[in-house]
Amino acid sequence: MDSNKFSPEEIAAVYKVIRERRDMRHFLSTPLEEGQLQRFIQAAHSAPSVGLMQPWRFIRITDPQLRIAMHKHVDEERIATADALGERSSEFMRLKVEGILSCAEVLVVGLTDHREKYIFGRRTMPEMDLASASCAIQNMWLAARAEGIGLGWVSLFDPEAIRHLCQMPEGSQAIAILCLGHVKDFYPAPMLEIEEWDKRKAISEIFYENSWDANEAGTKPIL
Structure with a gap:
């Protein structure tokens, strides 16, 4: 048990407020x-x-x-x-x-x-x-x-x-x-997504490993 860790309910609340901001x-x-x-x-x-x-x-x-x-x-x-x-x-x-x-x-x-x-x-x-x-x-x-x-x-x-x-x-x-x-x-979602101004990128488009163009070069996405 990690003594620094919040309770499951507290952790869920943190992620919920991030997700619903x-x-x-x-x-x-x-x-x-x-x-x-x-x-x-x-x-x-x-x-x-x-x-x-x-x-x-x-x-x-x-x-x-x-x-x-x-x-x-x-x-x-x-x-x-x-x-x-x-x-x-x-x-x-x-x-x-x-x-x-x-x-x-x-x-x-x-x-x-x-x-x-x-x-x-x-x-x-x-x-x-x-x-x-x-x-x-x-x-x-x-x-x-x-x-x-x-x-x-x-x-x-x-x-x-x-x-x-x-x-x-x-x-x-x-x-x-x-x-x-x-x-x-x-x-229910960011207003600019609702209005179709733009959409949120996939994690694989913004998360690379070791170099910026790793995913673009065909490397298997991290997530």
């Missing part, structure tokens, strides 16, 4: 319960980070006019993205890409300024600050899903525009707008 776009306006947002922030702040740099910063948006301004900017970027997609433009415009005005809570996630002083683990890969913050967002996502709360990650924005709107310091970077709130139902 969804990037949500449709929300109810019902407020979160007392203490929920704080628990989600704590879950995010418990994430690992390269060199323990903890580069994440969370800004709770409570000003309705600021929400409206952010929504307007995201909608402008949505149109610009559609233009850049060419032949898939009309298909993209049918997708719902955010829930900023309808969700209970909006958070802006940013990378802190003065990140260049953190060298541990970043000397050759400075982007590990973004990887670390992504781990924090995933922690929040899973905690929210476990409590029946939807979360949507909005990335259709100009980081500098959001930085200015939220009065973030020079050198910091906005990386996500998070929409949090109750939902009527969680999507």
